[in-house]
Amino acid sequence: MERLHLAGAGAVTTKTIRLIDCINPKPHMFLNSRDSLVNCEKWTDLSADQWIKTEIPRAVRGGVVVIASIGHTLPESSRLAEPVAASGAAMIELVSYDEADLIPMVTDIRRRVKCPVLVKLSPNGKRFLETAQRCVAAGADAITACDSLGPVLRIDIRTGRPALAGANGTGWLSGRAIKPVILQRVAELRNSLTCPIIGLGGVMEAADAIEMAMAGATFVGLCTALILRGPEYLSKLRSDTEKMLDELGYANFASVSGVALQYLRQPEQTSPLKFAYVASKCIHCGQCVKTCCYQARSLSTDGTMDVDIEKCHYCGLCVDVCPTRALTFCKEDPEHV
Ligand SMILES: Cc1cc2nc3c(=O)[nH]c(=O)nc-3n(C[C@H](O)[C@H](O)[C@H](O)COP(=O)(O)O)c2cc1C
Ligand code: SF4
Ligand code: SF4
Structure with missing residues (x-):
């Protein structure tokens, strides 16, 4: 003690x-x-x-x-x-x-x-x-x-x-x-x-x-x-x-x-989220791609990050697993990656 x-x-x-x-x-x-x-x-x-x-x-x-x-x-x-x-x-x-x-x-x-x-x-x-x-x-x-x-x-x-x-x-x-x-x-x-x-x-x-x-x-x-x-x-x-x-x-x-x-008192949110991606922070680990159950996210061999908004269910997991915060949700900036 x-x-x-x-x-x-x-x-x-x-x-x-x-x-x-x-x-x-x-x-x-x-x-x-x-x-x-x-x-x-x-x-x-x-x-x-x-x-x-x-x-x-x-x-x-x-x-x-x-x-x-x-x-x-x-x-x-x-x-x-x-x-x-x-x-x-x-x-x-x-x-x-x-x-x-x-x-x-x-x-x-x-x-x-x-x-x-x-x-x-x-x-x-x-x-x-x-x-x-x-x-x-x-x-x-x-x-x-x-x-x-x-x-x-x-x-x-x-x-x-x-x-x-x-x-x-x-x-x-x-x-x-x-x-x-x-x-x-x-x-x-x-x-x-x-x-x-x-x-x-x-x-x-x-x-x-x-x-x-x-x-x-x-x-x-x-x-x-x-x-x-x-x-x-x-x-x-x-x-x-x-x-x-x-x-x-x-x-x-x-x-x-x-x-x-x-x-915690707010009603359920159902509108799509907006992603922000900062290429300089990305270490190309591929974690966000691997974890997407809907195969919506891809990382090309030249390192370009892409997300197919038609396939994306906005589950949020790719953002959460990103180790460097290269990928985040951005409320203000409507940039899709
Ligand atoms: C080995 C061990 C012994 C514990 N003994 C007691 C105890 O004697 N009385 C009690 O109220 N809680 C006891 N606890 C519960 C802890 O006080 C605490 O409520 C619980 O572990 C959750 O906190 P934590 O995740 O920080 O460990 C014990 C927990 C552990 C792991
Ligand atoms: S939010 Fe979910 S569904 Fe959309 S790209 Fe990320 S992991 Fe895939
Ligand atoms: S998880 Fe983050 S660091 Fe890894 S490839 Fe995806 S955006 Fe880049």
């Missing part, structure tokens, strides 16, 4: 503290792809006593703003909230996978402690927004969106066995792979809630953090990025984010929050 604090974390959340002993399956983490994990790690394997008497006070002495994650049931959070607050935690985050537990937990903990109470939501729930609204009505000060996605499965093809050793071999997906799900969840929350939202899920780089803010996050959280790249990566991500905000013309992180929401 202190390494994260020194790397620039505004706050650091503990592993979820429970009153039940934790023995993790072995192995319980698997690299799903370069920037994402599947895991079946449970809550903390340290005792509640150790967190309350040792870990939280030590982190607080080291200057860390500690968010104590507690759960997963009402009897547990009722017994843990006051001791973790007294140990120096600046905020409490409630975690439960059962809404029947979660709402009473918020009501109860709100009465027990004075510090801000956050609720961490799973992205998997069918009544996601309704749960968030009920948590806020019950006294939650902020929502953390979200926990990891799943259940998911990976199989080791050399053995035919699940890659994770948990029950049924299943686990939970995190990192880059879940970012689009979390962005949608954050935007959904921001459209109906005014409280702070911590966007957590798939933030690996500066662009991800800015995208999360644009969807409506007030703050951004990271887990997988710091597991895979180490706590010190946070300081690079912070400075990259500042540089990128500057390049994009934003004064600071707060000014980006929710900028995309106005466009």
Whole structure:
């Protein structure tokens, strides 16, 4: 926690503290792809006593703003909230996978402690927004969106066995792979809630953090990025984010929050798009041609780019795969290539 604090974390959340002993399956983490994990790690394997008497006070002495994650049931959070607050935690985050537990937990903990109470939501729930609204009505000060996605499965093809050793071999997906799900969840929350939202899920780089803010996050959280790249990566991500905000013309992180929401309310767009092509930026990789399902795009041997507008369905993929931004959509310039 202190390494994260020194790397620039505004706050650091503990592993979820429970009153039940934790023995993790072995192995319980698997690299799903370069920037994402599947895991079946449970809550903390340290005792509640150790967190309350040792870990939280030590982190607080080291200057860390500690968010104590507690759960997963009402009897547990009722017994843990006051001791973790007294140990120096600046905020409490409630975690439960059962809404029947979660709402009473918020009501109860709100009465027990004075510090801000956050609720961490799973992205998997069918009544996601309704749960968030009920948590806020019950006294939650902020929502953390979200926990990891799943259940998911990976199989080791050399053995035919699940890659994770948990029950049924299943686990939970995190990192880059879940970012689009979390962005949608954050935007959904921001459209109906005014409280702070911590966007957590798939933030690996500066662009991800800015995208999360644009969807409506007030703050951004990271887990997988710091597991895979180490706590010190946070300081690079912070400075990259500042540089990128500057390049994009934003004064600071707060000014980006929710900028995309106005466009999420617009009706479906069906008019054809206009392409712009800058020959000097084109490296003739052919990616745009290869990816066109309609064989609308061609690159001749002399390097001339062409698009057959009769065949083009304006799916947008050729623009997105172009590695140099030689090919873009241009709203102002009606040049077709
Ligand atoms: C190995 C691992 C352990 C996790 N343990 C917890 C936990 O104890 N409590 C919790 O609320 N979330 C836990 N999470 C979920 C993360 O806090 C986070 O919500 C999720 O991974 C999405 O963020 P990310 O894509 O930045 O990793 C864990 C995630 C991973 C990968
Ligand atoms: S927009 Fe889609 S259909 Fe049109 S040229 Fe590009 S990839 Fe092909
Ligand atoms: S993907 Fe971009 S760089 Fe590659 S050939 Fe097409 S326009 Fe040129």
